Amino acid sequence: MNTPAQSARPQEDPARGPGVTPARVPQERVRRARDLLARDGAVILTGHENTSDALVVAAAQVVGDHLRELYPHRVRTSRDGAPVHLHADGFDIRVDIGGVPHRRRHPDEDHVLLQCARPAPEGGASFALDAYAFVDGLAASDPVLHDFLTGTDVDLYGAWAGLRGLPATPRVARHVEYTRTGRRIVRRTDGAVALHRDPAAEHIGRQLDRLRETVHSAEAALPRFGLDEGDILVLDNYRCWHGRDAHQGERTVRILTLRASDAR
Known part of the structure; x- marks a missing residue:
């Protein structure tokens, strides 16, 4: 079953390249936000309160009754x-809480919501890339790297094997895979x-x-x-990679990740 954000195959525009500029949508225009997320892989919701609760509300708005699992909020300053x-x-x-195992993060989180709680006074601009378009472009520009991403198993978190809470069993996957419902995952x-x-x-080390x-x-x-303060960036985490520039001063964001019903 597809989520509202995945009801149609994204239409990629080769002329614009892999860069993504998310449209800004008032939070009450839910259908428009869902359509833009499906089209572009990212959308910015405006008008929410600058609170952690707003992330949960935004997740419910965009993903709706296809929500499967929310993971704990993270605050990054x-x-x-x-x-x-x-x-x-x-x-x-x-982690273990009172003798009961709990999952705090999942390798196949398929949506990310990032709220700007405090913008940086200087710098810190965001950027995003359509990883579907990026990988498709490699088929012609760098077929060796394309073949590696689509055809080679790696241990996704082996570089961090000593981290407490990370399972000892290697997480084996390819950078590009598909879910049982046909959604493409491009990992980074x-x-x-x-x-x-x-x-x-x-060879794998060289390709990485x-x-x-x-x-x-x-x-x-x-x-x-x-x-802006309170804005919420919503990303299709299977499709869009994101980052930001360096900044001066203090910057704070809140992050919420989730899995929808058709996530792996």
Whole structure:
């Protein structure tokens, strides 16, 4: 079953490249927000209160009764922050609360909501990339990297194996996969490494380095957009990677991730 945000296949415009500039939509125009999220992979909701509760309300508005699972809010404050490179959210963290196991993050979170609680006084512009268009373009411009992303298993979080809460069992996946309902996933994480004793480990390491370099080099040409206080950026996390520029002063955002009914 498709979510409202995925009711139609996204129409990619080759002329504009992979950069995404999310449209700004008043929070009461729910249908319009859903349509734009399906078309572009990202939309900015305006008019919400600057509170954590607003993220839950926005998730219900955009995903509706297809919501399957919400994960705990995260608050991120950075002071004189360095750039954040393009990435897709998703992590595998499990904790024990009073003897009961709880999942705090999931590798297949398919939506991300990011609210600007305090904009930076200088810098900190956001940018986003349509990873579907990016990967499709590699088929012609860099077929070796394209074949790696679509055909090679990696350990998604092996670089962080010592982190408490991260399961010891490797999370094996490809960068590009599909869910059972046909949604394409394009992952972007700096935690990926070759599987233990993979005979192609050297090649995999080179391709992971090339992916990072290619993604970083694409960032400069992407269109920038700003988030005002209270604005909520909603992303199709299977399709859009996001990042931000360096900033001066203090900046705070709230983040909510979730899985909808057709997520993996």
